Amino acid sequence: MKKTLVLLGLTALVAAGAPGARAQGVDPIEMRQVGMDLVAGDYTGIRAIVAAKGDLKTLEGPAKAIQRFATVYPSLFPKGTETGHDTKAKPEIWSDSAGFQKASAAMGDAAGKLAVAARAGDESGVTAAVKEIGDACGACHRGYRAR
Numbered sequence: 001m002k003k004t005l006v007l008l009g010l011t012a013l014v015a016a017g018a019p020g021a022r023a024q025g026v027d028p029i030e031m032r033q034v035g036m037d038l039v040a041g042d043y044t045g046i047r048a049i050v051a052a053k054g055d056l057k058t059l060e061g062p063a064k065a066i067q068r069f070a071t072v073y074p075s076l077f078p079k080g081t082e083t084g085h086d087t088k089a090k091p092e093i094w095s096d097s098a099g100f101q102k103a104s105a106a107m108g109d110a111a112g113k114l115a116v117a118a119r120a121g122d123e124s125g126v127t128a129a130v131k132e133i134g135d136a137c138g139a140c141h142r143g144y145r146a147r
């Protein structure tokens with residue numbers, strides 16, 4: 001609970017600073033789109049290594065990157081960024097921001113499990129966590145991303 005409050009506070013802080021950030025040339029819409037591309041690239045690489053029965057320990061780093069990104073991702077949707085740059089963000093991100101935060105946290109939790117399983121070389125744990133991450137991508141896209 002305390003963690004959620006801290007996260008919400010942080011999000012509010014970033015949101016409040018967003019117009020200034022935009023004026024300095026950092027565009028939250030581009031940042032979140034690039035971030036998703038990086039997450040997608042990480043995830044594709046993770047699946048390829050699992051499919052090729054590669055070294056599971058190498059998955060810990062990318063898993064941690066996704067886990068960390070999930071904690072900041074919702075802060076890249078400050079008010080005022082509902083449109084522009086061909087954004088696919090649905091209005092529900094703002095009308096149901098608690099649900100959106102949860103959806104991002106679900107990806108982070110799954111990625112955290114992957115990091116632990118990868119470090120332990122636990123093959124079935126890795127497989128389960130990879131699937132859980134994929135489910136988290138799909139669930140959030142269904143609710144919060146326009147086609």
Ligand code: HEC
Pocket residue numbers: 029032033034036037039040043073086087088089090100103104105107133134136137138140141144145
């Ligand atoms: C918490 C919600 C959420 C989760 C979890 C999530 N996404 Fe997304 N994703 C979005 C939203 C919202 C957009 C559209 C953002 C925009 O256009 O402003 C998006 C956009 C994308 C894009 C297009 C990026 C671009 O260049 O515009 C890709 C690719 C993508 N997601 C892949 C993934 C993959 C793979 C995962 C899981 C590993 C994932 N996403 C998890 C919400 C999510």
